[in-house]
Amino acid sequence: MSDRTGWWNLYRLRDGVVTVVLPIDADCAPAPWEAGYQSYGFGPDGAVVLTVLDGFSTELVAVDPAGERRRLGPNLTSVKPYIAVDGSRLAVIGSTPSSAPGLWSLDLTAQADVSAVPLHADPESESAPPWTPVLPTIDTVLGGGGRVSYLLHRPAGASSSVPLLVRVHPGPTDDVPLRLDWTTQFFVSHGFAVAEVLHRGSTGRGRAFRQVLHGHWGEYDVEDCAVVAEHLRSTGVALTGAIFISGASAGGYTALQAAGHPGPFAGATAISAIIDPARWELSVPEFQRAHAAVLRGPAGAVTPDRIRCPVLVIHGSADTITFAEEAVQFVQDLAALGGDHDSLLLEDGDHYLSAPADREQALRAELDFYRRIMSRPRR
Template identity: 60%
Template sequence: MGGARRLMRAGRNAPPRAQTPPGMSVGGWLHAYGGGSFAIAANAQWVVGEDNKVYRLRPDGGTEPAVAVADDYLYGELHHAGETLLAVRGTDDGDQIVEIAQDGEVRVLVSSTGFLAAPQLHGGTLAYLEWDSDRMPWDSTRLMLIDSLPDQTGPGHLLAGSDREAVVQPLWGPGGQLYFMSDRTGWWNLYRWTGEAVEPVAPMDADCAPAPWEGGYRSYAFTDSGQIVLTVHDGIRTELVAMDRDGLLTRPATNVTSVKPYVATLGDHVFLIGSTPTSRPSVRTVDLGRPGGQPAVSIGSSTNDISVLSTTPPPAIRTARSGRLPIRYLLHQPDRGQPAPLIVRAHPGPTDDVPLRLDWTVQFFVSRGFAVAEVAYRGSTGQGRAFRQSLHGHWGEYDVEDCATVARHLLESGKVLREAVFISGASAGGYTALQAACRQGPFTAATATSAIIDPARWEKAVPRFQRPHAAILAGRAGEVRAEAMHIPVLLIHGTADEIAAAEDARRFSDDLAALGHAHETLFLEGVGHYLSAPAALERALEAELDFYEGLMRREP
């Protein structure tokens, strides 16, 4: 659909080159979204293929199965330590942490009817995460330890985590101390286990990790000179912070505004995937060994900036108030001195954020004269545990209120056209957009892409990883009903969507037609949930643009 995902390798003076064969795409679907899909040793490399099995890469460029391809497990969360390759594998009945031997023999170390993640081995001690089958990993996880592998297997003992604490990203650091992120204070901050006690490393009122939608996230790393580098996220901007042995914080890589949770180090060089509103995401490096701080330099290209965007006003971080609660949003405006039509975007997730980076969908509309407001509504990450959980039991209510608040805030400013205020969202954001269309409010029309329409039915259809999410979020808003629509809607949906069933969108479209309600529908044949293929995305964007322009051509 959208091309192959390949494992790449770049040297200090060598351009990036593929390690996997052209016909192979890397990445499985453990826990619905995959992650931790490769592991590297001095003389070996392993990847998870699209069939969810583990493969060893041969020196001749080929691959060979590292496990029996006939089993029913989905594999991910690969981790290599010493001579040991670990993985998490799962079915609908639960998860296991396993050791994969050179001959393909698989030894089960831990089993759970819930979920397991992030196995990390140091000496004979295994650290890993566990959470119950009715929880999500950003709400409640436990950090467990098994002290004496290979003699001891089975459940470990609890080190951190509870019903009110989410622990993520355990990692063995220098000196054999175990580090991890915890939101025990309300913010995801870095801690370490000294062998006797848990102590904070870099306390701050900020989230230093994202919600773990995928395995293999790493938001911090260690340098040879004793520094710790970590990301700091406020829900919109993510920056890199370096902390020295004395606890002094500096901010290298000030030329990036968005950093993916895949931070790595080599010596005193930090490697990250960074971007800005005018540059594509790219692998970049920062040399912390040089005094005065250095910008992050892209690897493999001389420049990554998009010069055509230099005349567009930079996006602005704004705040509107929903009652007493501040709601932050990212505003993109066209270069025009008069009010513009507005698109309010509800991000998917809804446990997601509004990254300050180059977004080609946003640029598609801004370049055609639209203002775009991306709302970090209640439930978004990067603003602490309480804000992240504030949407629980209120999905389709608080998110709608916050998007409407932003629209009214911009209307009051006089910067947008009153008869051209649209709301758009995909997946969970599509549900928000449709629920907004059910209310009297500031919106002229709504676009819902790959939308969830009935949370109760969706809960039964999604993979087991996400079923608790649907149950926890569900509130009074319930199913979107055609008879409740107040404004025209555009439905865009892939017929091969396995997350939000296309049949729900067809049924809803038929109900709208039966009522004679103004709507348009675009079904994309053979397309999945994410519209990742360029042709599918192009058709969707053109349909959305035509929908808005058609409404604006009508008499008020």
Template identity: 50%
Template structure:
């Protein structure tokens, strides 16, 4: 199961066809989108709850959802992942900085330091960014407890790659870096179809590695570009 905090951070999960969701469900994964405290669409009080609590309430809500689905038998305890982009990437990284149900985190175009984001965010978003983060908000490699896959555009002006590269090096030293994928010529958004496809393939391969190590087989196959059947499990 893949838990996905939305980007934003005070955005919401869109109730529409999502091809990224289809990519994972067609490969045997359940996908759970979480509208955590701070999401829009539930009233001002709910949205303002995240002020000063970014990296706390969003993580708590994602963890609560995951634990609920584990307890009711909808997900395997040893095969729950968290994945997010931009602000969602920040939530995913913070989620593996504490004990919990997540086996691996995937962070794409992730914000690593909310304080830095107050000056790199689009100008209209900076006042909002300033009220979100509380103290000790930066993702610290020393606090990360689970493996992490990082995917980041080299030309990202919103979440500078330097922050992510520094985190990647520190995680590598602790043997918690699955991989750091640097995307040349790519900014904050993976809008190019080929780039997004490569990122998703890397993400699913990271999940499959965890499942293989745990002895879990999805029993899935697909055809490659040469018409050959490839075992995904």
């Protein structure tokens, strides 16, 4: 896999000659900041199956030995970059805007485009919600670095301005999967619009777009999130004074940096957040350190004295990726300066808040935090 053309494409070495399997202006793999991906596989007839990303959706494409391509599983909009082939069957972790990630299977021997079928015994799987989610839209707005794309979820029947939550993906070189996300649905079900921003540095839009964040982490990502928030406020989607930003891990760093700048956000939530990129760089696995080093820039560590709006800090005490003690110290320093801040330390909670009880507690704390801010008298 190489991005020598500016896009992650798969290459074949045969008889000493290197050729591209599927020449396409799209990323056929995520950015390699994590290990263990398997974004391509081999069918029984010699076909190569690939994931093809655009930043929001992921397609499955099969390329036969003659170079002919066909799409697989057109009913899926998001596919994890883990492809498993067993004989004529392909298995993936896939999802749609109305179904959460689950195991899906496809028949590679089918002649026509074939839909994926869920791999579970009960047709009323828990991955299906008890209501019909409102499908999101993909929109763009012009920002300082060009057009910024985002996924927008609005509450059912919303005809006037509503509170807005801007969610920042982790990574920060991640994407915004077009899939059912329970955290997003939680806030939508409580009357919030949710915008998920594909800020500069995200995966799926090629190398130039991904690498533009190098040396500008905490700057360009913050700018793009603010541009989307201001646009949704000016167009009447978002309620002035009720615009919030939330992120986890690297997204938590972006949210905290946004809280330190003048802008549209009335509050920020940082979950399992990176607070000091220089310190975090020393803690990541060695193969990730070059990537962490090239990302960080003048924005530097988040310091309490720069925070300009209420902040909620949520962290697990057993987080092995970011530092609970750093988050606790940050909270204590914030409290010493005063302000309407809040925190939640989850005992034995991990980086991903994997335990259902931790996830529920965090969601309720975040919702209560926003409601408290919105209940304050407006100036």
